[in-house]
Amino acid sequence: MTFPTRSPISLFARGPIGLLAAILMILSPHLAGAAVFSPQTMTLDNGMQVVLVENHRAPVVTHMVWYKVGSADETEGVSGIAHFLEHLMFKGTKDIAPGDFSKIVARNGGNDNAFTSWDYTGYFQNIARDRLEMVMKMEADRMQNLQLTDDVVLPERDVIIEERRSRIDNNPGALLGEQMRAALYMAHPYGRSIIGWLNEMETLGTDDALAFYHKWYAPNNAILVVAGDITMDQLKPLAEKYYGAIPAGDVATRHRVKEPTQHAPRKVTLTDPRVGQSSMSRYYLAPSYNSDNADQAAPLEVLSEILGSGTTSRFFRSLVVDQSIGTSAGTFYDPVAVDLASFGLYAVPRDGVELADLEKAVDAEIAKVVENGVTEEELARAKQKLLDSAVFARDSLSAAARTLGEALAVGLTVDQVESWPDRINAVTIEQVNAAAKSVFDDKRSVTGWLQPPEGGPVSGMPTAPVIGEQEVH
């Protein structure tokens, strides 16, 4: 049986066709094990990083190129351009006609897609080992030779607007998430919608896309990640031939404003007749592995595991099982970011339970952990679960590539990925308790309520009469 999951939308992909779900699920395996993925690395003369994870289960490879640029690097007024460019990267070069990229990959038995987040943009193909050279050649080609004209750009702008309608505007929960982030980050661009604000998306054009492309797309701002049935001896000459031949570019440096001191908790309520099930959620600003207080990141991962991961976590046990006021509850925390991260929580009320009462119960759980901390037993259980999760991550070809690519794209190192189990192992109860006291600061939080208007939600109503068998040709 499946229940709706509530992970916030943090990626937008070029195509919805099957692969997106895989991306969203795989992007965040927990890592662990003495060595996690045991990758091999090198750097090309032009500065492009290369990472390989060998996996010889099947004669296939995952080939990914990550650019260290995302929607948080956009300038004011062109929100959505990072994601729009990601779509437009399939619109051709002098050698590849518009739209042919994916068709060529498919003709060779491969799948491809691309995705955009605040800090990075990625492109990938899953394909037979003997076709790796072909996709590398095409990927290197569009790194430097993208050609865009209005006749392919403008229809694609309509596509991303339809994507926005499908994924955000038609979904009140997604709309609320967008509003909450905008409120959480008062100055930092993480408050920006990745897909873009509709009014700005409508003005994006060919020049905007090309300007963004020339500013950020170059080998010295990119990472090649390959996982699968290939050795470094085989990969190195290919990487040098195709990516190594591209001259380093004059790439812009990321300039991210600092979030100012926040003084007041914020509350965002979305009331919409399309809300069939109300819910509450909250984000707190939190450290990432790159921000101030980065040493709190691993303790916060452990804390999130204890408080809100699974059906035996504190939140679930208290709100859903013991008090019987929720149908689900949990927390989420992802410290892999260039700047600040956020620590999130959510709860869905049972029928007849007011959001205000549910929120009080959530606050009581938070007060309890801030006041009394966690137990040694909880700490030990959480660590073991986190460490075990690495074995599962290792089993998937693309999980390794995604985890390493994401970490490097936000400025972390391979060593930081590989030493993750050690960091988790070293977390002490004092660190978890201190991190809890520090992160649960109301002044740095946004609470969101999603609810139907008084009188209840409005379901879709069939029009009368139902159109009969007519005009069908």
Next chain:
Amino acid sequence: MSYIAKNTPVLKMRKTLLGLASATLLMTAFASQASAVEVQEVTSDGGITAWLIEDHLNPLLTVDFAFKGAGSATDPAGKDGLANMVSGLIDEGAGEMDSQTFRTEMEDRSISISFDAGRDDFSGSMVTLTRERDTAIDLLRLALTEPRFDDEAVERIRAQVMSGLRRAETDPGDIAGKAFFKSIFGDHPYANPVSGTIASVSSLNANDFREFVRHAMARDNLVIGVAGDITAEELGPLLDEAFGGLPEKSDLPAIPEVTPKFGGIEVIQQDIPQSQAVWGQKGIARKDPDFYAAYIMNYILGGGGFSSRLTEEVREKRGLAYGIYSYLADMDKAELMAGGVATRNDAIGQSLSIIGDEWQKMKDKGVSQEELDNAKSYLTGAFPLRFTSLGNLSGMLVGMQMQDLGMDFLDKRNSLVEAVTLDDVNRVAGELLDPANVTVTVVGKPEGDLAF
């Protein structure tokens, strides 16, 4: 360093707009070539059979299984959602362990056990580290044979199901899927939502759940697929332990025969900026000798993502949609060829009209040799991509048994694709496609005339 969903080593099948996770669609994408994968049949001393792919790359084991004919289509009248409720409850306490005790055993050992009800079948999945294998098998045994259905768990899971039903009442995709099924299946149980209705779910009780377990889950309707770090010798005794306590015979009502009724456009008004449409017509049985011809035809028409004609015409040329697709679905008593699209309200009519034109064009003129060759090279070449995680492998083994494809399917599958000729595809396109009898369901505020 990333974190999100734990316990997601097994990728779930993609749900379509209609909520039909098409096993057919996935199975047939498991092309076969260079299959270094060996499928073994393991029969335990107690007579339980499983198909196994040994893979010792990581210390992991995945066990997928299904009880045939135990899906929601056999929910008794007035008890819609029964199979689904059981799928949520059966891992919520068993034997001496109440829910929290049982789930603590699972979660602390990183064992995942889950169940799922479809329209036709009731399925389950277990994933464990080798280290915890014995405990995992024991928990699975308990869930299958001694579920408790304690009041606390029943009320909690009922509340979760209700929450999902309330959400579905306003979700355009769910509304469309439900209305579409109602339209084509009428009074047949396939028309009923798998998770039931608020009224039916309110009335279910522990007696219903026990009744279900007694009659629906038995050794005679069980199929098992296993992949990972285990040998055939080690697996045998574990099969007996996990599944040996099940009754020998199931006692399930037959799903009634049905001929779905196709044709007509239904509009369900909802105040949203983008209309969602689903459509469907008669399909083709998985066992039909023309299945692969139809499968290739569908790939070219709307199944092949950026290589499909529908994506080319609706998205690439005109920017009318982000996602558009078609697929073949094979249920026990009915087959469909269906699709979905979402377009802004003032242009959904244009999308539907283009799709209708493409449907007609494919029926009348078929495909070119080049399109056929490209489709074959994708479908055969993408085969090994299905062998990149254990969850894929064990799920595939269950599908192969459910659909009677034979143990050698992985080796012969690509030759089945290769054997399809241009004449086959074009003949099947002419016979199968039926644009005059397509049911369309639209949710939104569509403007202008709608026609397929």
